[in-house]
Amino acid sequence: MAANVTGLTSTSTVLGTDVAVKVDMGNVYLNDAEVINTDIETSNGVIHVTATVILPPADVGTIVDTAVAHGRFATLVAALTHILPQMLAVALLNATVDQPGW
Numbered sequence: 001m002a003a004n005v006t007g008l009t010s011t012s013t014v015l016g017t018d019v020a021v022k023v024d025m026g027n028v029y030l031n032d033a034e035v036i037n038t039d040i041e042t043s044n045g046v047i048h049v050t051a052t053v054i055l056p057p058a059d060v061g062t063i064v065d066t067a068v069a070h071g072r073f074a075t076l077v078a079a080l081t082h083i084l085p086q087m088l089a090v091a092l093l094n095a096t097v098d099q100p101g102w
Contacts, residue, residue, distance in 0.1 A: 002028070002038035002048060015056055015066065030054055 005011060006028065008021045019030045028035040033050035040047040064080050067073035 001046065002035070013054075013056070017057055019054060 005021050006023050010018045010020050011030075012018055022029040028038075030048075030050060031054055033052045033054050035048050036051050037049035040049070061069075064077060067077050067080070
């Protein structure tokens with residue numbers, strides 16, 4: 001729960017990367033994102049809401065890289081690497097045929 005992190009200087013994310021934990025004047029920050037709501041219990045974990053999005057480091061890779069590395073998202077990987085590019089190609093072909101010079 002939120003009270004457990006106030007003594008930490010960092011914590012790990014689901015991706016395995018670390019985020020800095022800072023307490024300043026009673027406010028908790030993860031990297032530079034202020035935690036604005038805490039301890040929202042769900043059936044599969046706890047949610048802590050931040051005022052801004054915490055982005056992964058640039059070296060994490062694409063969503064496909066992450067899905068492949070995790071090993072449990074074969075359908076997502078197939079959709080992102082095979083199905084969506086084919087759909088985009090068909091859409092572009094149709095747009096070009098329907099609107100020459102597009």
